[in-house]
Amino acid sequence: MLMSTFGSWETIASAPIQEIAYAIRVGGLSRIKAVRIKKILNQIRDKQGDISLDFLSLLDASEAKDYLLRLPGVGEKTANCVLLFSLGKPCLPVDTHIFRVAKRLGLIDTRTSIKEAHRLLQQQVPPSEVYQFHIHMIEHGRKVCHARNPECDRCILSNDCPSALV
Ligand code: SF4
Structure with a gap:
């Protein structure tokens, strides 16, 4: 624009x-x-x-x-x-969807700040997978793990998710 x-x-x-x-x-x-x-x-x-x-x-x-x-x-x-x-560098941006889903999945503690979440999640994702992780976590947050009323009953991660409502 x-x-x-x-x-x-x-x-x-x-x-x-x-x-x-x-x-x-x-x-x-x-x-x-x-x-x-x-x-x-x-x-x-x-x-x-x-x-x-x-x-x-x-x-x-x-x-x-x-x-x-x-x-x-x-x-x-x-x-x-x-x-x-x-620039194609393996640096992970953490947006509101990634932040929420990562907390629900237990990848980070619920009290973690957004700044700290960048550091902690970056450590957990291999450089070659940063791009895919970013894209898939946002997609999952938008389509399934909504801020309100997450659709745990149709979530492929529900068996491993500590926040699953099923
Ligand atoms: S099981 Fe529910 S809370 Fe956990 S990631 Fe899936 S939709 Fe989100």
Whole structure:
């Protein structure tokens, strides 16, 4: 949406906040996101000389993640999304579905914070399976292990799940 509206990162970096917010209005919280996007793009340009994250592919995963976490408004999930989906690094983003399903399955304690969940789940998933784990856990959370009324009676994990309602 952003690129089709503005055509380049450089144009977005110099666009008024209101125009960026309008272009991303369907996602909600558009003004907050627009401010962050503009800050991030300008910070990357100030540090690197241009607006590109290609150099991150030359760093190891933890160095690349440290860089991303220093950008305004970027947390564990966003950093790992960039690392996994744009750079092909085996870093696991934990969204609300993965967080909920992992707790129900007993992969993490129910009191675990979202930040800690990233570390604990990353340790349990082999690097070669991070992408599939991410996709399947989200799919399972959306289609079966709903936030309300999980469908345990048709869940393939029910025999091994400590939270199964069957
Ligand atoms: S058995 Fe129920 S609580 Fe456990 S993963 Fe399946 S749907 Fe979720």
